[in-house]
Amino acid sequence: AQSVTQLDSQVPVFEEAPVELRCNYSSSVSVYLFWYVQYPNQGLQLLLKYLSGSTLVESINGFEAEFNKSQTSFHLRKPSVHISDTAEYFCAVTTGTASKLTFGTGTRLQVTL
């Protein structure tokens, strides 16, 4: 069985500062990894994904995540955050043999001026 750990429940940061949201997973087989973002009163939106190939993946709004197999991590980073990035971020994992998506408990990113 797979699992996901997001150690930080909340991350406060000032606008234009860098941020890293941590995600660690466990699985006995190879995985696909995802970051979803949830804005208030909305559903989850896919932010970025790692399927295979390059371990660094990027989103269209400046976020990036790096897959590290040895550390079983998939941390999310952004060099300069904006107020509009305030949201809940969920890391999720699934394996190639089943479609069940296992989510972490989420990290609330709070960006202030």
Added chain:
Amino acid sequence: EAGVAQSPRYKIIEKRQSVAFWCNPISGHATLYWYQQILGQGPKLLIQFQNNGVVDDSQLPKDRFSAERLKGVDSTLKIQPAKLEDSAVYLCASSRDLPPYEQYFGPGTRLTVT
């Protein structure tokens, strides 16, 4: 393409009443998922359909929750009778039946049980 549609967006009921949620997945997506998201937690899978068959309902409280996807397209999730602890956001998602099974989510239904 149109996204996953859900209705209603909000629902308030009293405990012991019944409630139903509706979901219409993205066209062509064979797999449909219902999740329960309690405040402060990640989504928890309740049930997964592939076409109109159930793939996984291991975490569905079957004494009070039921779900169906009769024609392999839209789906309904019902709670009868509701309990206070059922207060949550109910999310529907859909995906193609191919790896990596990328899931697309609807806006959710926020249920408050009083």
